[in-house]
Amino acid sequence: MVNLNRKFIDTHCHLDGEEFNADRDAVVQRAREAGCSGIFLPAIDLVTCQTVLDTCSKYPGYCYPMLGLHPEEVRADWPQQLNAIHTLLLSALLQERAEGEAPIAIGEVGLDYYWSREFEQEQLEAFEEQVRWAAELHLPLMVHCRKAQNEMVSIIRRYAHDLPGGVFHCFTGNEQEARQLLEFPQFVLGIGGVLTFKKSHLPEVLPACVPLDRIVLETDAPYMAPVPMRGQRNESAYIRHVITRLAEAYQVSEDDICWQTSQNVTRIFGIK
Numbered sequence: 001m002v003n004l005n006r007k008f009i010d011t012h013c014h015l016d017g018e019e020f021n022a023d024r025d026a027v028v029q030r031a032r033e034a035g036c037s038g039i040f041l042p043a044i045d046l047v048t049c050q051t052v053l054d055t056c057s058k059y060p061g062y063c064y065p066m067l068g069l070h071p072e073e074v075r076a077d078w079p080q081q082l083n084a085i086h087t088l089l090l091s092a093l094l095q096e097r098a099e100g101e102a103p104i105a106i107g108e109v110g111l112d113y114y115w116s117r118e119f120e121q122e123q124l125e126a127f128e129e130q131v132r133w134a135a136e137l138h139l140p141l142m143v144h145c146r147k148a149q150n151e152m153v154s155i156i157r158r159y160a161h162d163l164p165g166g167v168f169h170c171f172t173g174n175e176q177e178a179r180q181l182l183e184f185p186q187f188v189l190g191i192g193g194v195l196t197f198k199k200s201h202l203p204e205v206l207p208a209c210v211p212l213d214r215i216v217l218e219t220d221a222p223y224m225a226p227v228p229m230r231g232q233r234n235e236s237a238y239i240r241h242v243i244t245r246l247a248e249a250y251q252v253s254e255d256d257i258c259w260q261t262s263q264n265v266t267r268i269f270g271i272k
C-alpha cells in the first residue's frame with residue numbers, strides 16, 4: 001500500500017487528544033499505510049505538554065513533541081504556567097531520551113483575538129517570552145495566529161535574526177498576508193484541510209504568491225478534516241486529500257508535493 005515516493009509529514013496533529021484514546025494505535029497505523037513518515041504533536045498548556053511527551057514516547061522515531069502555551073490558554077496565571085512549561089522543556093531537552101522524544105519545537109504559541117481580547121496584553125507577553133525561548137534554545141516555532149497577524153509579525157521581527165525558523169500554522173489568509181509572512185525567509189506556511197473547503201481561496205492564493213519550498217503539510221487533527229471527510233474527526237492519513245488538491249493547484253504531481261514539503265520539514269526541523 002505504501003508508495004515509497006509518496007512520503008509526507010504531518011507537522012501539526014493533536015494525537016494526544018482524548019478523541020484518539022480509543023484507537024490511537026490504529027490511527028498511527030493508518031497514517032503509516034498512507035505514507036505519513038512522521039507526526040509532530042503540539043502542546044497547548046502544561047497538562048498537554050506532558051500528554052504530548054507521553055504519547056510521543058510510545059511512538060519513538062515517528063511522533064515528535066512540541067511544547068508551549070497556546071494563546072487561548074493564556075490566563076492571569078500565565079507566568080506560573082510558563083515557568084512550569086519552561087522547566088519541563090529544559091528537562092526534556094537535557095534528559096537522555098530515545099530518538100524522537102526530545103522536543104523539536106516551541107508550540108503551539110502565538111496570538112488569538114478571534115473569540116476574546118480579554119487577555120490581549122497577557123497573550124502578547126506570553127508569546128514574546130516563548131519566542132525568546134525559541135531564539136535562546138535555537139528551536140523552531142509552531143505559530144498559531146488568528147485576527148492578530150500584525151501584532152504577531154512585529155514580535156517575530158524583533159527576534160528574527162536569532163530564530164532558526166518555524167511554521168505559521170493553519171494559514172488561511174490572502175496574498176497580502178502570505179507575502180507579509182514570507183518576509184521571514186526561515187519560516188513556512190502550514191497548509192491543511194481548509195485548502196479543500198469549497199469556499200477556500202487558498203487554491204488561487206497559494207500558487208500566486210507562495211513558492212512550494214515555503215509550504216508544509218498539517219492536519220490540526222482532530223480538527224479541520226479535509227473534504228470529503230469534512231466534519232468528521234481528522235487524522236494524519238487524510239492529508240492525502242490535501243496533497244491531491246495542492247498538486248492540482250500548483251499543477252505538479254502529488255509526488256512533487258510530498259517530496260518538496262518533506263524537504264521543507266527537514267530544513268526547518270532537522271527531521272527526515
Ligand SMILES: [Zn+2]
Nearest residue numbers: 012042108220
Ligand atoms: Zn493546533
